[in-house]
Amino acid sequence: MPSLLDKGRTHDCGSLRASDDGRDVVLFGWVHRQRDRGGRIFVLLRDRAGITQVVFGPDIDAAAHELAAGLRAEYCVAIAGKVISRGDNANPDMETGAIEVEGHEVEIFSASEPTPINIADDERLDALETTRLRYRYLDLRRPSLQRNFILRSKLATLTRQTLAEGGFLELETPYMVKYTPGGARNFLVPSRLSPGKFYALAESPQIFKQLFMVSGFDKYFQITRCFRDEDLRNDRQPEFTQIDIEMSFATPDRLFVEMEALMTRVWRELLGVELEAPFPRMPWAEAMARYGNDKPDVRFGLELQDITDLVSSSSFTVFASAEYVKGICVPPEHAAHFSRGRLDKLTSFVKQREHGGAKGLAWAKIKEDGSWQSPIAKVLGAELCDQIAAKMGAAPGSTLLIVADDFHTTHTALSALRLELRDSLDLLAGAPAWRFLWVTSFPLFESSDRGWVSSHHPFTSPRVEDIPLLDEDPGKVLAQAYDLVLNGNEIGGGSIRIHRSDVQAKIFEVLGLSKEEVEQKFAFLLEAFRYGPPPHGGIAFGLDRIAMLMCGAESLRDVIAFPKTSRGQDLMTGCPSGADDEQLAELFITHRPLPGAD
RNA sequence: GGGGGCGUAGCUCAAUUGGUUAGAGUGGCGGCCUGUCACGCCGGAGGUCGCGGGUUCGAGUCCCGUCCACCCCGCCA
Numbered sequence: 001m002p003s004l005l006d007k008g009r010t011h012d013c014g015s016l017r018a019s020d021d022g023r024d025v026v027l028f029g030w031v032h033r034q035r036d037r038g039g040r041i042f043v044l045l046r047d048r049a050g051i052t053q054v055v056f057g058p059d060i061d062a063a064a065h066e067l068a069a070g071l072r073a074e075y076c077v078a079i080a081g082k083v084i085s086r087g088d089n090a091n092p093d094m095e096t097g098a099i100e101v102e103g104h105e106v107e108i109f110s111a112s113e114p115t116p117i118n119i120a121d122d123e124r125l126d127a128l129e130t131t132r133l134r135y136r137y138l139d140l141r142r143p144s145l146q147r148n149f150i151l152r153s154k155l156a157t158l159t160r161q162t163l164a165e166g167g168f169l170e171l172e173t174p175y176m177v178k179y180t181p182g183g184a185r186n187f188l189v190p191s192r193l194s195p196g197k198f199y200a201l202a203e204s205p206q207i208f209k210q211l212f213m214v215s216g217f218d219k220y221f222q223i224t225r226c227f228r229d230e231d232l233r234n235d236r237q238p239e240f241t242q243i244d245i246e247m248s249f250a251t252p253d254r255l256f257v258e259m260e261a262l263m264t265r266v267w268r269e270l271l272g273v274e275l276e277a278p279f280p281r282m283p284w285a286e287a288m289a290r291y292g293n294d295k296p297d298v299r300f301g302l303e304l305q306d307i308t309d310l311v312s313s314s315s316f317t318v319f320a321s322a323e324y325v326k327g328i329c330v331p332p333e334h335a336a337h338f339s340r341g342r343l344d345k346l347t348s349f350v351k352q353r354e355h356g357g358a359k360g361l362a363w364a365k366i367k368e369d370g371s372w373q374s375p376i377a378k379v380l381g382a383e384l385c386d387q388i389a390a391k392m393g394a395a396p397g398s399t400l401l402i403v404a405d406d407f408h409t410t411h412t413a414l415s416a417l418r419l420e421l422r423d424s425l426d427l428l429a430g431a432p433a434w435r436f437l438w439v440t441s442f443p444l445f446e447s448s449d450r451g452w453v454s455s456h457h458p459f460t461s462p463r464v465e466d467i468p469l470l471d472e473d474p475g476k477v478l479a480q481a482y483d484l485v486l487n488g489n490e491i492g493g494g495s496i497r498i499h500r501s502d503v504q505a506k507i508f509e510v511l512g513l514s515k516e517e518v519e520q521k522f523a524f525l526l527e528a529f530r531y532g533p534p535p536h537g538g539i540a541f542g543l544d545r546i547a548m549l550m551c552g553a554e555s556l557r558d559v560i561a562f563p564k565t566s567r568g569q570d571l572m573t574g575c576p577s578g579a580d581d582e583q584l585a586e587l588f589i590t591h592r593p594l595p596g597a598d
Numbered sequence: 599g600g601g602g603g604c605g606u607a608g609c610u611c612a613a614u615u616g617g618u619u620a621g622a623g624u625g626g627c628g629g630c631c632u633g634u635c636a637c638g639c640c641g642g643a644g645g646u647c648g649c650g651g652g653u654u655c656g657a658g659u660c661c662c663g664u665c666c667a668c669c670c671c672g673c674c675a
Binding site: 033035036037038039040041042044053055057058059072073086089091093094097113114115116117118120121124128129130131132133182183184185203206228229230231232233234236352353354446453454455456457458460555565566567571 | 610674
């Protein structure tokens with residue numbers, strides 16, 4: 001008997017409808033479930049497009065019925081049969097529920113042992129993360145994960161299409177690059193041909209894409225892998241994918257227009273969502289002042305209110321002596337939420353180090369007559385209380401939550417508190433689903449124990465009007481740098497680059513880099529910039545992160561096919577692993593005894 | 599580097615104050631069933647309680663160490 005494989009499949013498992021009634025079909029797929037009722041056997045056949053019910057019976061085809069009795073979950077099979085309408089017996093919960101296929105022929109391509117992950121229980125049962133990673137190919141069979149990867153694929157395709165149509169050239173850059181200390185840790189690749197020397201895996205194509213601009217490829221993009229040897233998180237993997245973009249003769253405005261066109265098209269075609277462009281923009285300083293955060297979630301209010309000036313001469317020394325006194329005013333409809341116990345919990349919340357480590361949380365509940373129920377009402381005095389309430393926009397029933405501390409602590413704590421309240425007060429119910437925001441004008445430098453360091457990278461251009469400040473007060477210089485923020489997540493960032501060598505030299509000077517260091521690290525870039533570099537700038541988006549948000553996934557691991565654990569291991573293949581002595585010898589590599597080993 | 603924290607049947611979990619033979623659901627196996635759709639019913643099978651050590655008459659449970667999924671801080675220009 002000829003194999004159904006040769007005959008070929010006529011349909012996928014997600015497309016048959018009532019209008020196909022009577023059609024002869026061949027389906028390939030995996031057994032999702034098998035329900036044996038004796039004289040009737042129901043098999044749900046699954047492929048990446050969907051699930052179709054097949055029915056077997058001795059009266060339909062005795063041989064097929066007998067074979068179907070032996071089918072088990074995850075057998076890979078072919079089924080030939082006739083589509084019949086289920087009429088009144090339709091299953092409204094299935095996309096193909098209007099029909100089923102009468103099974104006339106079954107061919108088992110391969111059997112399956114019982115699977116460690118029950119794929120048919122997708123959505124209902126959560127397998128342990130270790131099991132999922134160990135048997136990743138089975139985890140990836142789950143319909144919910146397949147949906148993620150199908151969407152991710154469309155995202156990449158549509159991005160390519162949109163950028164190509166916009167005149168961007170897709171160009172490749174090396175993964176194996178020169179090692180440069182500083183910034184993210186590099187993965188090192190030993191060189192056999194140059195013993196004792198190493199390549200580094202690229203953290204990003206940053207310098208190469210700037211060189212493309214010097215070459216005259218005035219619009220470039222690449223969907224490319226980046227590698228960083230840093231500790232992992234829920235939303236961070238050691239290798240991840242960037243949509244990397246650079247434009248010559250760019251201004252932030254021109255770049256934003258192109259990127260907004262990309263995002264609106266992707267959201268429209270993949271999610272059916274119409275985004276409003278241009279996206280709002282907010283200087284970094286405003287984001288910090290209003291939200292305490294450089295990637296604010298602007299889907300809800302609870303903005304920070306500044307009362308530093310009001311309380312600077314109050315007799316409450318905690319307030320009077322603090323660098324910043326700011327707070328959140330929670331509207332009256334949430335008054336019932338703030339029991340004494342809850343306020344205590346919020347106090348310890350802001351005291352936790354990861355939430356800023358504030359010294360405390362001052363609170364006040366505004367009573368009907370406008371007076372305060374608060375431990376600090378007395379020391380502040382009624383008049384000051386009224387002024388604070390007015391400044392913070394409070395009404396009877398409002399709850400005020402106030403932190404007094406230095407800039408960093410105050411904003412970190414209130415930002416964390418704001419997000420905590422978002423979740424516990426369910427503030428996103430009815431909120432717009434997607435709020436994009438450009439955060440602009442970041443400080444060019446941050447101070448560290450080693451002096452000034454670039455907050456973005458050393459090729460980021462300062463605002464032209466701030467160039468004189470480079471000498472006087474580097475901390476005040478603002479950068480032509482921008483992040484694209486979506487619902488409180490940074491999904492991309494970039495900048496206009498420096499193309500003037502005098503400005504670049506000045507930046508290196510502020511960063512405390514000697515001529516020799518500059519020469520050693522960036523000689524080729526500076527040399528290139530001697531030959532007519534165009535003004536240019538660009539941006540890079542985290543493709544994985546965008547895919548994660550579009551899918552509604554909670555972890556990057558759900559949009560990366562073969563992810564690593566939080567310790568950077570692949571539980572399926574068992575990497576990283578050791579290497580043969582022979583190969584190590586060829587590379588002239590020995591390693592020190594491991595700590596704890598005898 | 600630091601903090602939190604999971605680990606018991608193939609899978610997901612339970613097991614009281616340290617006490618008899620470590621249970622349930624699901625899956626798997628055998629049987630029955632002609633309209634199931636998380637099918638149902640009956641039967642029996644299935645365990646290195648992560649690993650190592652200790653306390654105890656007795657440890658899944660307490661103590662010490664260790665490995666480890668996962669989450670967070672630092673880190674990620």
